[in-house]
Each structure stands twice: as structure tokens, then as C-alpha cells.
Amino acid sequence: MNPYYELPQDEAGYSFGFLDEYAKREVRRNILKAICIPGYQTPYASREMPMGRGFGTGGLQLTLSLIGRGDTLKVIDQGSDDSVNAVNLRHFIELTCPGVDTTERTQDATLIQSRHRIPEMRMTSAQTLVLQVPYPDPLVVVEPSEARRKIMHGEGDYSRLLTKLYEDIVHFDEITISHRYPTRINGHYVLDPSPIPRFDVPKLHQSPALILFGAGREKKIYAVPPYTNAEPLVFEDVPFRTEDFSDAQGRRRSCHRCGATDSFLDEFTGNDGERIYQCSDSDYCHQRLSTQHSAANEVSR
Amino acid sequence: MKKILGVKNLGKIHGSGCPRCLESTGPDAGSNICSHCSSVVAAANISFDLHAGEVLGIMGESGSGKSTIVKMLFFDEEPSLGEAVFFDDERQWDLFSVNAAEQRWLRNHRFGIVYQNPHLGLNFNFSAGGNIAERLLMSDLAHYGQIRERARDLLTRTEVMPERMDESPKKFSGGMQQRVQIAKALSTSPPVLFLDEVTTGLDLSVQARILDLILEIQQELGTAMIAVTHDLGVIRLLATRTIVMKNGRIIEAGLTDQILEDPQHAYTQQLVASAL
Amino acid sequence: MVNIPVLTVEKLNKRFFLHEQETFIPSCDDVNLTVNNKEMTALVGPTGCGKSSVLKCIYRTYLPRGGRILYHAEDGHTTDLAQASDHRILELRKRGIGFVTQFLHCLPRKATLDVVGEPLLVRGEKKAAARDAAADILRLLNVPERLWHVPPATFSGGEKQRVNLARGLISRPRLLLLDEPTASLDPATTERVIELLSAIKAKGVAMLAVFHHPELVRRLADRVVELTPQGAEFQETEEKIQ
Numbered sequence: 001m002n003p004y005y006e007l008p009q010d011e012a013g014y015s016f017g018f019l020d021e022y023a024k025r026e027v028r029r030n031i032l033k034a035i036c037i038p039g040y041q042t043p044y045a046s047r048e049m050p051m052g053r054g055f056g057t058g059g060l061q062l063t064l065s066l067i068g069r070g071d072t073l074k075v076i077d078q079g080s081d082d083s084v085n086a087v088n089l090r091h092f093i094e095l096t097c098p099g100v101d102t103t104e105r106t107q108d109a110t111l112i113q114s115r116h117r118i119p120e121m122r123m124t125s126a127q128t129l130v131l132q133v134p135y136p137d138p139l140v141v142v143e144p145s146e147a148r149r150k151i152m153h154g155e156g157d158y159s160r161l162l163t164k165l166y167e168d169i170v171h172f173d174e175i176t177i178s179h180r181y182p183t184r185i186n187g188h189y190v191l192d193p194s195p196i197p198r199f200d201v202p203k204l205h206q207s208p209a210l211i212l213f214g215a216g217r218e219k220k221i222y223a224v225p226p227y228t229n230a231e232p233l234v235f236e237d238v239p240f241r242t243e244d245f246s247d248a249q250g251r252r253r254s255c256h257r258c259g260a261t262d263s264f265l266d267e268f269t270g271n272d273g274e275r276i277y278q279c280s281d282s283d284y285c286h287q288r289l290s291t292q293h294s295a296a297n298e299v300s301r
Numbered sequence: 302m303k304k305i306l307g308v309k310n311l312g313k314i315h316g317s318g319c320p321r322c323l324e325s326t327g328p329d330a331g332s333n334i335c336s337h338c339s340s341v342v343a344a345a346n347i348s349f350d351l352h353a354g355e356v357l358g359i360m361g362e363s364g365s366g367k368s369t370i371v372k373m374l375f376f377d378e379e380p381s382l383g384e385a386v387f388f389d390d391e392r393q394w395d396l397f398s399v400n401a402a403e404q405r406w407l408r409n410h411r412f413g414i415v416y417q418n419p420h421l422g423l424n425f426n427f428s429a430g431g432n433i434a435e436r437l438l439m440s441d442l443a444h445y446g447q448i449r450e451r452a453r454d455l456l457t458r459t460e461v462m463p464e465r466m467d468e469s470p471k472k473f474s475g476g477m478q479q480r481v482q483i484a485k486a487l488s489t490s491p492p493v494l495f496l497d498e499v500t501t502g503l504d505l506s507v508q509a510r511i512l513d514l515i516l517e518i519q520q521e522l523g524t525a526m527i528a529v530t531h532d533l534g535v536i537r538l539l540a541t542r543t544i545v546m547k548n549g550r551i552i553e554a555g556l557t558d559q560i561l562e563d564p565q566h567a568y569t570q571q572l573v574a575s576a577l
Numbered sequence: 578m579v580n581i582p583v584l585t586v587e588k589l590n591k592r593f594f595l596h597e598q599e600t601f602i603p604s605c606d607d608v609n610l611t612v613n614n615k616e617m618t619a620l621v622g623p624t625g626c627g628k629s630s631v632l633k634c635i636y637r638t639y640l641p642r643g644g645r646i647l648y649h650a651e652d653g654h655t656t657d658l659a660q661a662s663d664h665r666i667l668e669l670r671k672r673g674i675g676f677v678t679q680f681l682h683c684l685p686r687k688a689t690l691d692v693v694g695e696p697l698l699v700r701g702e703k704k705a706a707a708r709d710a711a712a713d714i715l716r717l718l719n720v721p722e723r724l725w726h727v728p729p730a731t732f733s734g735g736e737k738q739r740v741n742l743a744r745g746l747i748s749r750p751r752l753l754l755l756d757e758p759t760a761s762l763d764p765a766t767t768e769r770v771i772e773l774l775s776a777i778k779a780k781g782v783a784m785l786a787v788f789h790h791p792e793l794v795r796r797l798a799d800r801v802v803e804l805t806p807q808g809a810e811f812q813e814t815e816e817k818i819q
Contacts, residue, residue: 155402157440163427166434169445170467235445352664513686520698542663554661556637563639567596574597 017064019094020046021142024046027221031212032222039185041136041153046219056089056115057216059132063093063113066128072101074109077116079280090185097192104283116179118200120263121282123209125226133215136222138182138192145181158182158190162231169238178243182222182233187202190233199242204230245277258288303391303491305388305525306351306374312382313369316340322368326549327470328568332547333366335402343369344549353492354523358540358557360530360572361469366549367529370497374527375414376404387411387493413524417498419478422485424446429456429481430466440489459514476507479516488516496528500535512538533576537561545569581611581785583649583752584635589659590643591634592625604630608644610785610802612752617774617784619685619798621791626804632754634659635785637666648674651751659703671700675750677742679757687742689715689732690725714743719752719769735759748779753777755786761794771796804810 001086030044049057079087081104103109108120113130117213139149142160161182168175179195212222224230232240245253245265254261256276279285317340326342333342342367351357359367372378387394416422423432424521434454453463459480470481498507528539536543543560545553553566564570589608592601605627612618620628633639635646647657694707718739738761759767784797788794
């Protein structure tokens with residue numbers, strides 16, 4: 001290491017991106033390793049962040065290690081840019097990464113950090129998605145010993161996860177896993193895709209954008225590299241199904257704001273007690289609305 | 302009949318071991334603890350052949366090393382000495398030099414085991430059918446309908462009511478749990494089945510019916526079996542050939558009727574005499 | 578017509594050593610005999626002279642201590658049963674050598690039909706075929722049909738004996754060892770058994786037998802070997818008694 005090399009620091013003594021250069025370099029190296037072994041949980045030295053574990057510190061360390069001055073960042077929490085977690089993380093990154101642009105528009109972002117959702121808009125190969133992960137190992141539900149889980153991963157032995165699915169079908173007539181659906185990457189490792197709904201799992205498959213997963217508390221990084229196969233674990237005769245949002249008549253429900261029938265919908269109860277459905281991805285909803293407005297203005301003009 | 306398993310000088314030493322372990326243990330020394338280094342020689346100089354479709358009994362008191370042999374052959378324990386060759390349909394497997402993935406493949410496809418303790422053989426967090434499903438899934442069958450059908454057939458065959466297949470074996474009686482274990486072990490039609498004290502601790506009437514079942518299956522499928530037991534009755538009923546063990550060594554081997562009617566070794570004579 | 582030897586026993590010796598008591602128990606010594614096909618050799622002698630032991634040594638339930646027991650297979654191959662491997666013995670028991678004792682050893686909970694058919698199952702024959710063959714032979718031995726589907730555990734001595742015979746005969750062995758097969762049979766059934774044994778003898782089966790009644794020896798045996806506690810004397814009956 002060049003002893004005369006000066007690390008860039010702000011006036012308070014913090015490096016760009018809060019983490020020191022060595023920490024960022026270590027994270028980057030492990031990101032590369034994670035990309036090289038698709039779906040493999042790469043251990044890394046998760047640093048203490050000035051916020052509690054579980055607030056997205058894993059994702060944040062990935063973002064801080066990757067972000068540079070030319071980047072445009074978008075932070076999402078459960079589809080929304082305005083919820084507490086997203087606002088705070090965005091604020092922290094703005095504070096520690098001077099000169100970085102932020103945006104709410106999916107297509108404008110070069111780097112997106114998200115919790116529990118993948119944006120509705122198809123991402124491009126110029127973009128990177130960072131997902132915050134609470135529990136990285138899908139096998140934890142069937143095998144308590146980490147040493148044995150590692151062997152199972154190494155041998156690609158996921159029969160016990162499938163047995164879990166078998167039990168689900170036996171007891172509930174369908175697979176009841178609503179989120180964190182175990183997904184096999186590039187034909188070998190099965191990963192926990194973080195708490196994204198089943199609806200988002202197909203977006204992992206052959207995604208043009210690089211998708212990275214960071215678990216701060218569990219100290220693991222894993223990746224779905226661009227254009228990589230991602231297949232949810234299924235039985236040959238029981239196909240994988242996403243949430244279909246159909247009503248009692250079998251019609252697809254739509255967003256009550258923008259009318260979208262192709263997005264993941266949040267359900268809540270209105271003032272009169274009626275059920276209301278609305279896009280979970282707020283940016284998608286907004287952009288649809290503004291296009292509809294301008295189209296309406298065109299017509300009225 | 303074709304040889305299916307050849308075991309040569311198999312041995313297991315717990316502890317550091319020393320060059321004098323083997324000479325200072327065994328039936329002549331009356332102990333399996335080495336007087337020089339205090340290592341436990343659980344089994345040593347174990348050699349035998351298993352032929353396709355036969356039942357080999359391994360008899361001996363607790364601590365004689367009989368279960369250790371089966372555990373080593375099923376890869377539950379790593380041997381310290383010796384070799385074992387499995388003669389499969391297409392190829393030969395040198396059991397103690399295959400890699401972990403091959404071991405797993407052999408365990409799932411070619412070998413089956415029924416333990417004395419159902420907790421070892423069954424996952425009580427899964428249903429009875431789920432336990433069979435697990436083994437079928439391990440052997441790369443991934444069709445839900447077929448798995449279910451096969452599990453139902455197997456449980457019916459082993460006389461577990463199929464309408465209880467979706468219950469956890471936790472709720473089953475000891476005999477029923479053994480039946481589920483047998484169904485699970487047989488699910489991939491393995492040519493070799495290991496039975497480790499399968500009827501120990503069960504009621505006499507339940508024991509009898511489990512043994513009947515094993516014998517029927519043996520005749521139907523021609524599965525080669527190694528039955529480990531301390532029970533002479535089980536040996537008499539199941540085994541065509543028998544190995545008698547003491548202090549980790551084979552002291553006598555022969556046709557079961559010969560072992561029972563004309564035992565040669567003092568220990569075997571004592572064993573047979575005390576059973577009558 | 579020359580009958581060919583199926584079994585030759587030379588200088589057979591057997592004694593037991595009891596470790597606990599540290600004593601030898603002599604069983605039989607210097608036994609020589611021959612069994613030809615289409616013939617029956619009978620072993621006679623006083624109680625305790627080792628008649629059953631000879632049979633058991635041949636079947637290898639007992640380990641012979643000395644001598645040779647030569648089994649001549651159909652293909653001309655000769656096996657010394659005293660030395661043969663366990664697997665070879667099992668092979669011969671499956672097809673070749675049958676043993677009918679005065680006691681019935683079988684699974685206590687199996688239907689009689691299956692008990693009798695078992696030797697065929699072990700050989701790999703289908704269950705239905707084995708049951709058919711068992712039914713034929715049980716009918717031949719006058720075992721009432723109502724007993725076929727229940728386990729033989731509760732049968733009378735004579736019924737059990739017939740089941741036992743049926744089991745020994747069903748596999749059509751080349752060499753049949755008989756240890757008092759008619760011990761507990763009534764005269765009518767004994768007569769039936771004699772007819773049956775004569776019939777299978779005529780078909781070419783070689784037999785070595787121990788009988789309770791001298792009458793049976795007289796009627797069935799072609800050769801008689803008399804054993805004494807010291808050893809065996811070779812005496813051949815002059816002619817076949819019809």
C-alpha cells in the first residue's frame with residue numbers, strides 16, 4: 001500500500017460514503033466473488049453502521065461501497081420512496097456521499113437500494129439493484145446447524161426445502177410462502193430473495209440489471225448476476241404461481257389511483273370500511289398518473 | 302447369488318489410537334478399551350460378504366460393536382480401518398473413498414436404514430408422508446402427484462393407515478413409527494437395507510408383526526439386509542447367516558441354524574444357552 | 578439300470594465341545610454311507626448313536642469335525658459339504674438338498690399355504706404359483722382344505738407333521754434328508770406318506786432317512802446303514818423289498 005496515498009475525507013474525518021476505503025474495498029471484493037458464484041452466500045466483514053442492525057445496514061454497506069459521484073440513487077421501502085426507512089437511508093447517503101444525485105424515478109436511477117420490493121418498471125443493464133436482507137439462508141427453516149447447511153448448499157441438496165413445500169400443499173392445498181420464496185440461481189444455489197413477494201420473484205430471472213443482496217446482521221452478500229436463470233423451487237406438476245389479485249368474479253383488481261392492472265397491489269381499508277387497492281410501487285403509480293394527466297391535457301387543449 | 306457387499310478388515314477406533322490397540326483389545330483381552338492408550342476399539346478386523354437377497358444377522362451384546370459396523374457402512378460414522386466394496390448393478394463403489402456427494406447419492410438411492418430410535422430415521426417436524434417425500438425428493442423425484450402416490454402405496458404396504466399419512470409420526474405408536482421408517486427406507490427400492498435393532502423396545506406382539514413385515518418385504522423385493530440385534534429370536538426369524546460379535550470382534554460366523562444349534566465359541570454357547 | 582450316487586459320506590466324525598463344562602460329547606464317528614438316486618438309504622441304530630447328527634452334519638446345521646460329505650451335483654460337479662462355504666450350502670439348500678425334521682420350524686403367523694410355498698418363494702417364484710403348488714401337495718397329504726388359510730401353530734402333531742413334509746417336498750430336492758417324518762402320524766396318513774415317498778423315489782430323488790418304525794425301513798429302504806455309538810457299520814440289504 002502506498003504510504004503517501006491520502007484517503008479522501010470530509011471535514012469531520014469521514015471518508016466518502018462513511019466507510020473507510022479499506023472497508024469499501026473489502027465489500028467490493030466480496031461483491032465480485034458473489035457475482036462469480038451466483039447465489040452463493042459470500043461472508044464479509046459487516047461493519048458497524050451508525051444505525052441498528054435490521055435497518056438495512058447490509059444493503060447500505062453495499063450501496064456505500066458501490067456509489068460514486070456520477071451515480072443517481074433511489075431508495076425504496078416496501079415500494080415507497082417516502083416511508084421512514086427509505087427517507088432515513090436516503091438522507092444518510094446524501095449526507096455521507098456529497099455530490100450524489102437522488103431520484104424517485106426508477107428509470108433515472110443508476111443504483112437502487114430497496115427493501116421488500118423490486119420496482120415494477122423493468123430495470124436495465126445500466127442499473128444495479130441492492131436488496132436489504134434480514135435472513136440470507138433459505139435452509140434455516142429446515143436445518144438449524146450452519147455447518148450442515150453449508151454442506152447442503154455445496155451439494156445442492158434442497159430436498160428438505162421441497163419437503164417443506166410438500167407439507168404446505170398437503171396441509172393448505174397450495175404453497176403458502178408469500179414472500180422470501182426459495183429460488184434456485186443458475187441451476188445450483190438456492191437463495192432467499194429477501195422478503196420480496198412472490199410477485200417479484202420472476203423479475204429475478206434473466207434480469208438485465210445486476211441484483212445484489214446484503215445481510216448486515218448475518219454478514220453475507222450474494223448476487224443474481226445480469227441475465228442469469230432464477231427459478232423458484234417447484235414440483236414438476238405444481239407450477240409456481242404469483243399473487244393474482246383477482247376478485248370474487250375472477251377479474252384482476254386494479255389500482256384505485258392509476259388503474260393499473262399489472263402491478264403489485266397493497267390492500268387497505270378506506271374510511272367507509274371498503275377495501276381499497278393501490279399500487280405498492282408509488283413511483284410507478286405516480287408516473288402512470290402524470291402520463292394520464294398530460295394525455296388528458298393534450299386532449300382538452 | 303451375486304455378492305453385493307464385500308467388507309474387509311473394517312475397524313473403528315475412538316480416541317488417539319496406538320500401534321498396540323488391536324493386540325490389547327478383543328474377546329481374549331475381555332475388553333475393547335486399549336490398556337496402553339485408553340482408546341476404544343469399537344470394532345476391528347471385521348470382514349464379511351453380503352450376497353444379493355440374503356439377510357445377514359449381526360448378533361452381540363450392547364457395546365460389542367455391531368451397530369458401529371452398520372453406521373460405518375451407511376456413512377453415519379467414519380471408519381478408522383479397512384475397506385468395503387459395494388457391487389452395484391453397473392459399477393463398483395469403494396465405499397470409503399467416495400466423495401460426500403457420492404455418499405449422499407448412495408445413501409439416498411442404493412442403501413436404506415431403519416434405526417432403533419425413530420428420531421434418527423424420521424423428521425418429526427414433517428408428516429409421515431413428508432418423511433417419505435423427503436427421501437424421494439433426495440432421489441430426484443420432483444413430481445408432487447407421483448410422490449404422494451408412492452408414499453401412499455408404501456404406507457399401505459407397511460400397514461400404516463394411508464388416511465394418517467398427513468399426520469406427524471410424533472403422534473404414532475412406536476410400532477407405527479418403525480413402519481414409517483421402513484416405508485421411508487424402502488421408498489427408493491434400495492438393494493441393501495440396514496436394520497439396527499428395529500424391534501428393540503417394542504411390545505412383543507408389535508415386534509412380531511414388524512418382523513413379519515420385514516420378512517415379507519424381503520421375499521417380495523429380494524432386498525439384501527444386514528440385521529443388527531441382540532435378540533436371538535430376531536436372528537432365528539430373519540437371518541440366513543449370522544455373525545456373532547464380542548468386544549468389537551467377530552468371534553463366530555456361520556449359517557444361522559448352525560450358530561444356534563452347534564455354536565462353537567464359548568460366548569455363543571453361553572448366549573444360546575441363556576436364551577433357551 | 579445303474580443308479581448313480583448323489584451323496585457319499587466318508588469317515589464322518591462329529592463331537593461337541595461344551596466350554597462351560599469343559600467336556601467333549603461324542604456324537605458320531607467314522608460314518609460311511611452312500612445314497613444313490615432313485616434309492617433310499619436308512620440310518621438305524623439305538624437312541625443316541627447319532628442318527629440325527631449325521632443328517633444335520635450333511636445339512637450343515639452341525640459343523641462336521643472330520644471326514645468328507647461329497648454331494649454329486651447333476652452337472653457332475655462334486656461339493657464337499659463339510660468344507661463348502663456358507664453361501665454354497667445355502668444355494669444347495671435352495672435347490673438340491675431338502676430336510677424334513679420331526680419339528681416344524683416356521684413363521685408362527687403365516688397361513689399354512691404360505692408356509693408350505695415358502696421354499697419356492699425363496700427361490701424367486703411368484704406368490705400365486707407357490708400357493709398353487711402348495712395346495713397340490715397339501716391335498717396329496719390329506720391336509721383338510723379348511724386349514725390351508727390359517728397358521729399351523731394350532732394344528733395337531735400329525736397335521737403339523739404333514740405341513741412339514743409338504744414344505745420339504747415342494748421344492749423337489751435331488752437329495753432329501755428325512756428325520757422321523759412319520760413320528761406322530763396316524764396309520765392312514767403314514768400309509769399316504771409311504772406312497773408319496775415311494776413315488777418321489779421312483780422319480781429319481783435320493784433319500785437318506787431315519788425312521789421310528791422298523792416297518793418303514795423294511796418297506797422303503799434300499800440300503801440300511803447301522804450306526805453304533807462307536808461308529809457305523811456298513812450293511813446293505815440284499816435285495817430291494819417291494
